[in-house]
Amino acid sequence: MSSSAATDSSAQPGPGAGTTAEWPLRFQRHRFGGFCFDTYGCSIVYNGFPHGKDDPDQLSAAASSFGANYQQRMKAAHLDIANFPAPAEVKWRSKDKSEHHASIDIAAIFRDQLIRHEVAREDVAVGVSVNDPEIILEVDDRTVNVYMRCMIPLKKPRDPANPNSDFRADLIRVFSQTY
Structure with missing residues (x-):
């Protein structure tokens, strides 16, 4: 099932919608993380909390320098955020030193409050x-991406030899814009 299948408008959420018994899966709170790659002076402020803030005179590391699975290392450390504070304010300079500012409206991106995932009901x-769920904002040179990751419990382990593989936590890109 693709993440778009989780947006079936015919299903109505139950009150609270905090367990897998209610479908589609919804969220009322989230976690947030912000990451900057190939930027100068990258600053992300969301819910009054700063993320990023690279050296304004030194180019931050490229995403590729962290390996092919660098996105799996991106975690949301800012916890327990009620849906939804003001937009994330992002300021940075790209590799060519052009200045950018973006106001990323997380509330608009997730207005349906559906958890994005790849697990069939x-x-x-x-x-x-x-x-x-984790909401992760990534700035990579001139591109801003927003992802969601949520641990979805499974009926049975993905790997029968590993009883601890009874969940999926896929990183789903839900927004991307190049400046």
């Missing part, structure tokens, strides 16, 4: 609580 463990 029939594979989801029933009645299990779902953690707050």
Whole structure:
């Protein structure tokens, strides 16, 4: 199932919508993380909390320098944010030293409050609580990406030899804009 399948408008959420028994999966709180690659002086402010803030005179590391799976290392460390504060304010200079400013409206991106995931309903463990999803904002040179990741509990392990593989936590890109 693709993440767009989770947007079935015929299903109505239950009150609270905090367990897998309710479908589609929704969220009322989230976690946030911001990351900057190939930028100068990158600053991300969301919910009054700063992320980023690279040296204004030194180019930050390229995403590729962290390896092919660098996105799996990006985590949302700012916890327990009620949906939704003011937009994320992002200021940076790209590799060519051009100045940029973006106001990324997380509320508009996730206005439906649906958890983006790649798990078919029939594979989801029933009645299990779902953690707050991670929303991750990445600035990479001239491009701003927004992702969601949420641990979705499964009925059975993905790897039968590993009982701890009974979840998926895919990183889903939901927004991208190049400046």
